[in-house]
Amino acid sequence: MPLPQTEMPGRLQAHFAERGIRITQQRRAILQVMETASKHLDASQLLRKAKKIDASVDRSTVYRTLRLLKRQGLIDELDLMHLNGEKHYYERKLNRDHIHMACLRCGKIMEFVSDVFETLKGEVEKDCRFHIVVSRLEIGGYCASCSK
């Protein structure tokens, strides 16, 4: 029997609590969507899903909460090569950065984790004496099925 949602705040809400960031009903709904989303939501999708939990959630609250999450370093903002317009996509920042590949033909999004990527970031930090906060590698091209 799963615990009720209120007893499973999730990491995002826990982070807010630790930092003394106020947790409102609307933020709780938005965080819950971000926690449980499989992947890559844009602001409109996030709004729609959050409204199912709390119908009062407004579009501007979604944007304000996204800004907050970005500033806290809790989410990453992606373009996915602008395959579908200029909107942004958001996902929880996970333990390890990953590369996003977008197929220019079928639109499929793939992810890839690589030690070489970590090496590359290390090189940038050392050679450029640059302290990396956030990094984004997006690749456009053709996936295995589409380039056959």
Next chain:
Amino acid sequence: MPLPQTEMPGRLQAHFAERGIRITQQRRAILQVMETASKHLDASQLLRKAKKIDASVDRSTVYRTLRLLKRQGLIDELDLMHLNGEKHYYERKLNRDHIHMACLRCGKIMEFVSDVFETLKGEVEKDCRFHIVVSRLEIGGYCASCSK
């Protein structure tokens, strides 16, 4: 004594000619700006500079030409970590991809070329059987001066 501009078409215009893409007065102005730009123009800056060469250039022609240049693989589109709003920046695609680093404090944009980046792309192509057309690595953080 420099040659008149009409005898120095530049690579972008040459590419258009080779592919039989029509070269209009307006496109010539826009290409010339892209050729000679030091770095990273957004659409409005590009429009402003192109108008100095040909005052008739319209904003929509700039966007249409940018789309054409992107599709021809002649320019790269960047966000520069959205340090200044949601607009895009454009630069001529050079021989070799480079990484863009944006300082979150002073706004400085740095570039970095790395063999490791080439290795990483090779790994993606091989391990994911993904044919890369365009790639973009943007990093946000603090530059040497700002993280002292």
Next chain:
DNA sequence: TTAAGTGCAAATATTTTGCTGTCAC
């Protein structure tokens, strides 16, 4: 209690599109 957060509506910012007239080839 009260500072922070919210909804709502309107404003901004950026990019795209429909249409009619023009020009490169």
Next chain:
DNA sequence: GTGACAGCAAAATATTTGCACTTAA
């Protein structure tokens, strides 16, 4: 001559903001 391209204005898309009301702590 004609199909591709242009300017113009209006629309579309995405995001932000001002303000008065509400709420978490």
